[in-house]
Amino acid sequence: MAKNLYEILGVPKTASEDEIKKAYRKKVVAYHPDKFAGASEKEKKDAEAKCKEINHAYEVLSNPQKRSNYDQFGSEDGPQGFGGASGEGGGFGGFEDILSSFFGGNFGGKKNPNAPRQGEDIHVKINLTFEEAYSGTSKALRLNREEVCATCGGSGxxxxxxxxxxxxxxxxxxxxxxQQSIFGQQVVQTVCSNCGGKGKVIEEKCATCRxxxxxxxEASVKINIPAGVDNGVTMTVRNEGHCGRNGGARGNLVIAVGVAQSPKFRRVGNDLYYDLSIGFYDATCGGEILIETMKGEAKCKIPESTQSGTKIRLKGYGMKVLQKEMYGDLYVIVKVETPKGLSNKQIKLLKEFEDSLSDSQYPQIKKSKKTGRFGK
Ligand SMILES: [Zn+2]
Ligand SMILES: [Zn+2]
Incomplete structure (x- = not known):
């Protein structure tokens, strides 16, 4: 019966622990039950037997004591008849352990519960006025935050x-x-249910944190909001979230920024748009008009013969560009307002004026002459 354990794994007698582990993984994958899902009963049985063999070979050769016994006496238990203490508990790196390391840890997903873990993030939303977004601001946020217990220092x-x-x-x-499994008898490692895997238990709990x-x-955290933030932006402030576990770092504070709309300006990226209504006279003769901007009043030059829909750019009067010493632009969109409720006298004057215009003074209308001008 006794097949050489080294041959089963396909490694030389001088193989290192690492080589043995690698060879074992390869073999196990080759005979994994998934590979034989569609195979005949006999093939399945053979694969299962092979798996048992491989598993046993690895159990012995991966354990320095058992391997040395095997090398010396041809048996993992040492010299025959020498008190068969096979020591089931002594094996390390069980089968499940190896499998879970390359099948994504579905075999119990062991995470060391004593390892430092980062705390959870805290998510908050803040709402800013348009002006606050323009110039930046600072806010004191009140957080209900997990802190390491000062009484026990986190041990509980x-x-x-x-x-x-x-x-x-x-x-x-x-x-x-x-355990009985498809591979036969398996030694399976599970997380200790008594201590939850921590290896220690607390006899008397800390009264402060139970x-x-x-x-x-309650914690108050002051955060600076840079000028130029836009609605819907997320800001992450590192290390201001909940405390970590086992000495791990704090989580982050994640802030969703909401910015109210401005009644005057539309924001597109870093640029602002402003609608300006002017009269027929100003549109025709041009001039300077004072308009409101985020930097206060500014002069907007209206050129002669300005048409409705004309876009006038005021450089640098837009939003601040985040993290840069730069500003977007302000675009003034001109709308020529047609007067309402004219008196007979006004209409007469207007008619007189209209009739006095030549086609060359109305180049666009001249182009669409087909429809002609109509009026009273
Ligand atoms: Zn405590
Ligand atoms: Zn335990």
């Missing part, structure tokens, strides 16, 4: 003497069970 225990090594797993955080190691506290 009343004092150091209350932290005891878990008796179930003897401090390792894992327990090993023998054993959690952290508690919620």
């Amino acid at each position: 225990a009343k004092d150091a003497q209350s932290i005891k090594v878990c008796q179930y797993c003897r401090g390792t955080g894992v327990v090993q069970k023998t 054993g959690n190691g952290y508690s919620r506290k």
Whole structure:
């Protein structure tokens, strides 16, 4: 029966631990039950037997004590008849462990519960006025934040003497069970249910945090909002979230920014748009008009013969560009307003004026002459 364990894994007797592990993984993948889903019963049985063999070979050769016994005495248990302490609990790197390391950890997903973990992020929304977004502002945010318990320093225990090594797993955080599976008898490692994998238990809990190691506290965090933020932007302030576990870093503070609309300006990127209504006279003769901008009043030059829809650019009167010493532009969109409710006298004057115009003074209308001008 006794097939050489090294041959089963296809490694030389001098193979290192690493080489053995690699060879084992390769073999296990080759005989994995998934590969034989559509195979005949006999093929499945053979693959299963092969898997058992591989698994046993690895169990022995991956354990320095067992391997040395095997090398010396041809048996993992040492010299025959020498008290067969096979020591099921002593094996390391169980089958499940290896599988989970390359199948994405679905075999129990062991995460070290004692490892430092980053705290959770805190999400808040702040609403700014248009002016605040333009010039930037600072806000004091009140947060209900998890903080490391000051009484126990995060251990959750009343004092150091209350932290005891878990008796179930003897401090390792894992327990090993023998299980029947498709591969035959398997030694399976599971997280110790007594200590949740921590390897230690708390006999008397900290009264302040009731054993959690952290508690919620009101915190006021001042944040600076840079000039130029736009509606819908998300800002992340690092290390202002909930406290970490086991000494891990804090989470982040994630701020969703809302900016109110301006009654005067439309924002497009860093540019602003402003609608300006002017009369027929100003549109025709041109001039300077004072308009409101985010920087205060500014002169807007209206050229002669300005048409409705003309876009006039005021350079640098737009929004501040985030994180840059630059501003967008302000575009003034001119609308020529036609007067309402004219008196007979006004209409007469207008008619007189209209009749006095030559076609060359109305180049656009001249182009569409077909429809002709109509009027009273
Ligand atoms: Zn505490
Ligand atoms: Zn335990």
